[in-house]
Amino acid sequence: MAHSVEAPNPPTYLLGSSPAERERLIAQCDLLRDASRDLLSRLPLPRDAHALDFGCGPLGILDLLSDAVGPHGTVVGLDNDQQMITSAELSIEERKLANVSVTCGTLPWNGGSGFDLVHCRLLLINSADPEAITSSMVAATRPGGWIAIQEFDWATWQCDPPHPAWDRLKGLLAAAFGGDVQIGSRLPSLLRTAGAGDNLQVAAHTYYWRPHDPYQVLLLHFAELFRERMASRGVDRGHLTSLVSMLRDHLAHPGTIVRESLLVQAWAQKPLRP
Numbered sequence: 001m002a003h004s005v006e007a008p009n010p011p012t013y014l015l016g017s018s019p020a021e022r023e024r025l026i027a028q029c030d031l032l033r034d035a036s037r038d039l040l041s042r043l044p045l046p047r048d049a050h051a052l053d054f055g056c057g058p059l060g061i062l063d064l065l066s067d068a069v070g071p072h073g074t075v076v077g078l079d080n081d082q083q084m085i086t087s088a089e090l091s092i093e094e095r096k097l098a099n100v101s102v103t104c105g106t107l108p109w110n111g112g113s114g115f116d117l118v119h120c121r122l123l124l125i126n127s128a129d130p131e132a133i134t135s136s137m138v139a140a141t142r143p144g145g146w147i148a149i150q151e152f153d154w155a156t157w158q159c160d161p162p163h164p165a166w167d168r169l170k171g172l173l174a175a176a177f178g179g180d181v182q183i184g185s186r187l188p189s190l191l192r193t194a195g196a197g198d199n200l201q202v203a204a205h206t207y208y209w210r211p212h213d214p215y216q217v218l219l220l221h222f223a224e225l226f227r228e229r230m231a232s233r234g235v236d237r238g239h240l241t242s243l244v245s246m247l248r249d250h251l252a253h254p255g256t257i258v259r260e261s262l263l264v265q266a267w268a269q270k271p272l273r274p
């Protein structure tokens with residue numbers, strides 16, 4: 001089921017909602033499924049809980065939340081991009097998630113308060129104002145309810161053996177990305193500052209890739225998507241082409257291993273009294 005509310009801001013997600021990006025996000029859900037399930041298993045949700053996946057994209061963790069709250073609980077997916085919501089509707093139908101609905105909009109949202117759990121994954125890393133988003137998540141949570149956030153920290157995204165083209169391209173991309181690419185390292189302080197400091201906990205997961213894994217070349221994929229944005233910031237197009245070409249050769253070498261960004265998870269309770 002889907003409905004729309006007035007979205008106060010137009011979609012701001014710089015990677016867009018093309019079919020290719022939606023497919024990439026769904027594949028990423030598979031990659032992150034075990035880590036996200038592990039996170040949910042640590043949250044002592046009440047029976048028949050009411051949960052929100054903020055910035056759910058084409059699936060997010062709607063399927064895992066559906067299981068976690070049980071058949072009498074409810075899950076809402078919220079995203080400010082109508083194409084993502086249309087894609088999420090399809091995911092819900094395919095997976096027969098009877099207790100899940102989706103809405104096009106953002107927080108603060110009229111229908112959005114008193115949740116037992118408000119979650120977001122890979123939303124803050126693309127955001128210009130992660131503090132405001134975290135505060136809006138806390139506001140949507142009932143006193144004693146949980147706020148859970150999962151974000152990458154690019155600091156640990158490296159290749160071995162190292163290569164100067166990796167460092168240069170990653171630096172150029174980080175500057176063009178539109179958010180703090182090391183936001184994962186700031187989750188505990190973001191939660192505390194937003195007023196959710198009770199029982200604060202943190203965990204992290206990482207992944208390693210070899211040349212046959214699609215994620216081995218994710219940096220090159222991002223470089224393509226952000227090529228025009230980097231060029232508009234004064235980066236020479238020829239320089240970009242040569243960095244991409246050098247790095248493609250290096251990443252294809254059987255001995256090159258890529259360590260993925262750290263997936264940081266932080267969760268805390270909203271205090272019972274302000």
Ligand SMILES: C[S@@+](CC[C@H](N)C(=O)[O-])C[C@H]1O[C@@H](n2cnc3c(N)ncnc32)[C@H](O)[C@@H]1O
Nearest residue numbers: 013055056057060079080081084105106121122
């Ligand atoms: C990287 S995707 C992550 C999707 C999903 N959470 C997942 O883990 O697969 C970020 C999503 O957040 C949505 N988004 C970005 N800013 C938003 C905002 N202010 N309010 C609602 N949704 C937002 C985007 O449209 C996009 O679908």
